[in-house]
Amino acid sequence: MKLDKGVGLVETKYETVAVPPNDLQLECGTRFGPVTVAYETYGELNDRGDNCILVLHALTGDAHVAGWHSEEDRKPGWWHDLIGPGRALDTGKYFVVCSNVLGGCYGTTGPPSINPDTGKFYGPDFPVITIRDMVKVQYLLLKKLGVKHIKAAIGGSMGGMQVLEWAMMYPGMLDAVIPIATSGRLSAQCIAFNAVQRQAILMDPEYKEGRYEPGKGPCRGLALARQIGTITYKSDESWAFKFGRTFSSLREEDYYCFDGKFEVENYLDYQGEKLVKRFDANSYLYLTKAMDLHDISRGRGNYSKVFSRFRGKVLTIGISSDFLYPKHYQEEIYRYFKDNGAESYYWELESPYGHDAFLIEFDKMSRKIGQFMATIS
């Protein structure tokens, strides 16, 4: 992570959209609203409102993509190195927007939000949402912000699913899309990994059918879900390099007991605990379910043909060591866009870090994404 300034001091802002009677028609059939949206912007929107870059975040991400929130706590956003003056997503030219997704727990309306009709937390009464519903909310936010046109939509994993839905739902509004480490419809293996993570949460007695107090709830279950997820975000090679078989105790007797742990186990524990402090279990359930339902061809006909909706530029990025979203899924996205008339490119990010590489390999990604952005007028 570079320590230079980038976009510097930023703040999370809030807008309310989908206010009844103009509330949101969700895919599940329910009408829903109002929706508060937490978002951040970097750079300036031009007069024509056509210089927007839309960044979409992954499962446990948030709107804080770049810069920091206070000079005391300079914790940079999750793509800090990619965004700023002169960077790959150049805030000297572009108006960069990222918002927390519908169903999330970082300021946008989701299960831990108060239901205005009841004065209580939505919890398990929150409707089942889809990637398309998230995109609709983002569209309403951009309209409110005065954005007329998007230069590029970019995101990895669940963010990449939103990128693809943007291309399907509002193709005329976008010049380019950059889906990373994602797929056009969630694979059976990914559904399986999501299912076991949800079960970890559901079997925690503290889950209480979702009616726990926000901030409390199924801590062990959520931690375990995160641990399972964490394994899938890395690679055999990265685990081997980072931890190998290092044991966390030098006492021989610890080796032959269940409390004795390998360093990789301590790391998983730490990752689990860290997420529990920052994430809501119901949000985790709803967002993984939204991923499961992700299929850009649903209700739109043949999968290979649905790509014809978007004829702009496409840069699809696959990661060499990603076993959760193997690169053939990204090659497929590239090919189907190309076969259907888009100007489509594929780039393989050579990295040992597995699925997480798109949150780590800033230098390599900056170069490639910067080059691609330079081709967009």
Next chain:
Amino acid sequence: MKLDKGVGLVETKYETVAVPPNDLQLECGTRFGPVTVAYETYGELNDRGDNCILVLHALTGDAHVAGWHSEEDRKPGWWHDLIGPGRALDTGKYFVVCSNVLGGCYGTTGPPSINPDTGKFYGPDFPVITIRDMVKVQYLLLKKLGVKHIKAAIGGSMGGMQVLEWAMMYPGMLDAVIPIATSGRLSAQCIAFNAVQRQAILMDPEYKEGRYEPGKGPCRGLALARQIGTITYKSDESWAFKFGRTFSSLREEDYYCFDGKFEVENYLDYQGEKLVKRFDANSYLYLTKAMDLHDISRGRGNYSKVFSRFRGKVLTIGISSDFLYPKHYQEEIYRYFKDNGAESYYWELESPYGHDAFLIEFDKMSRKIGQFMATIS
């Protein structure tokens, strides 16, 4: 699975070994015994006692490798097609032996067995065991059966770990070893997957610190552990082929609710429930821990050099689509045996089935293993 006879009707037999005062010195330091060993044999031991083939089973496997237990229930053993007259492991020539591992729950002494000192189940008082401890018990069994020499030891996954420890512990007793889809020391990624599976069991309130009644206990936790394991035993390709995104209900409303499931989820549920009926949660904890501790170099010096202990023939088999035990671990085993003077071969089993391929691809394996066995005098 071929429906021909193979070894036909067989039965599980039992021997008691490690009877005090000649009980077993476990690696953890504890002395332990007596140990009942459940085992099966196919073919006849010759007069010199030197025509044995030792088959070693994986995590939830058992001694029932071939044939069936009754004419009414012709459920064949887990490697039925590989074993029989004229087959790859030819019972016309060889005396094939397989026993349930120490710590297991299929007849060999393990956590669900009665502790003769207390009259109660061992449960969590069972000592932490290792792959080497399992091999010691197998050695004692073979001695009792009159086996003087082993033509080949063969097994996949945890079975392969035992194969490698046989080569390290009793090298003079073996002509050949066939480790399949395994590693010389468990990888950090495998430890991580084992750790989350154990946590699933431990967080089930019915676990009761391991003091549940055998046959009862942490059913949900064990089922979840098995589901996680099941995902790692397959491949993205095999999940895609078998289930894709098939949804298990035709009702639109089921799609947008948490009870609605994809077929892959139902399959995982089924696999979880099936294991709960046949396996003990404490055994699951102890055997995965034994795998974590697996490292053929522990206490023996440099990993790459420890292979020099065995100078016989080696056929190491890797599986092209295995992401749990990626093939480079088997290539490493092959190379280190070769570099240290063994007659070492590597064969890649081309298969889309992932780690489980060694329990599925009988035809391909029969051919290759049969060829290799033909070279052993």
